[in-house]
Amino acid sequence: MNVWLRNSILLALMLAASGLAFALRPTQKIAEQGPKVDLETMIPQAFGDWREEQQSATQIVDPQQKAMIDKIxxxxxxxxxxxxxxxxxxxxISYGSDQTDSMQVHKPEVCYPAQGFVLQGKQVGSLKTSQGSIPVTRIFATLxxxxxxVTYWTTVGDRVVASGINKKLIEMSYGLTGKIPDGMLIRISSIxxxxxxxxxxxxxxxxxxxxxxxxxYRQRVAGNLQLN
Structure with missing residues (x-):
C-alpha cells in the first residue's frame, strides 16, 4: 500500500469517527422537560414539625465563592x-441544568475544607423514608x-448517585440516548x-x-426511590 492511499484511508476513518461523535453528542436537556425546577416554590417553608426560621443567626457554609456558584x-x-x-x-440545595464534565456538583467534603473547616470523618449511609431509601454520604466537619x-446526596437526572463511578455511568447512559441530565446536591446539616x-x-x-x-418534585429531589 502506497503512502498516499494509506493517508487517504486514515483521513477517511478520522472524518467518519468525528462525524459519529458529533451525531452522538447529547443535545436534549432534561431540565427543559417536565415540571420546571424552582427551588423557592417547590421546597415548602413548613412541613412536619419544621418551620423556616426567617431571622436566623446561624451561618450556612457557602459551597464556593459566588462566581463559582453562578458558573456551576x-x-x-x-x-x-x-x-x-x-x-x-x-x-x-444546589441545582444545575447541565451535568456534563464542564458543569459538576461541588461536594461538601471539598467545599468545607475550602472554607477553613477540618474534615473529621466521612461515611456512607442510607436514609430511610416512607417513600423509599436514599444512599447518602455523611461528613463531620469542625471549625x-x-x-x-452533614448529610448529603446528589442526583443526576431522576437517579441518586452513590459514587463517582456510578455518577459517570449514569451520565453516559443519558448521553447514549441523546439527553443531557440535570443534577442536584441536597445538603442537610446542623451545629x-x-x-x-x-x-x-x-x-x-x-x-x-x-x-x-x-x-x-419529590422525584427531582430524591430520584426514583428504592423501596424499603
Whole structure:
C-alpha cells in the first residue's frame, strides 16, 4: 500500500469517527422537560414539625465563592428550619441544568475544607423514608468550636448517585440516548457536637421534607426511590 492511499484511508476513518461523535453528542436537556425546577416554590417553608426560621443567626457554609456558584449552578436555596424542640437544621440545595464534565456538583467534603473547616470523618449511609431509601454520604466537619455533622446526596437526572463511578455511568447512559441530565446536591446539616443525634435529626427532617413535596418534585429531589 502506497503512502498516499494509506493517508487517504486514515483521513477517511478520522472524518467518519468525528462525524459519529458529533451525531452522538447529547443535545436534549432534561431540565427543559417536565415540571420546571424552582427551588423557592417547590421546597415548602413548613412541613412536619419544621418551620423556616426567617431571622436566623446561624451561618450556612457557602459551597464556593459566588462566581463559582453562578458558573456551576443555575439555582441555589439556603434555609434554616427549626422544630418545636428548638433544634435547628440548615438546608442547602444546589441545582444545575447541565451535568456534563464542564458543569459538576461541588461536594461538601471539598467545599468545607475550602472554607477553613477540618474534615473529621466521612461515611456512607442510607436514609430511610416512607417513600423509599436514599444512599447518602455523611461528613463531620469542625471549625474552632463549631461542630457540623452533614448529610448529603446528589442526583443526576431522576437517579441518586452513590459514587463517582456510578455518577459517570449514569451520565453516559443519558448521553447514549441523546439527553443531557440535570443534577442536584441536597445538603442537610446542623451545629451539634453529638454526631449520632444530629444524623438522626437530619434523617427525620429529610423524611418529613420529602413527604411534604408534590410527587413530581419529590422525584427531582430524591430520584426514583428504592423501596424499603
Amino acid at each position: 449552578y443555575k439555582q441555589t436555596l439556603s434555609r434554616t428550619y427549626v422544630n418545636g424542640e428548638g433544634y435547628r437544621i440548615m438546608l442547602s 474552632g468550636q463549631r461542630s457540623e455533622p 451539634d457536637p453529638e454526631a449520632a443525634k444530629a444524623y438522626a435529626m437530619q434523617d427525620r427532617f429529610a423524611a418529613q421534607m420529602l413527604a411534604g413535596l408534590a410527587p413530581e
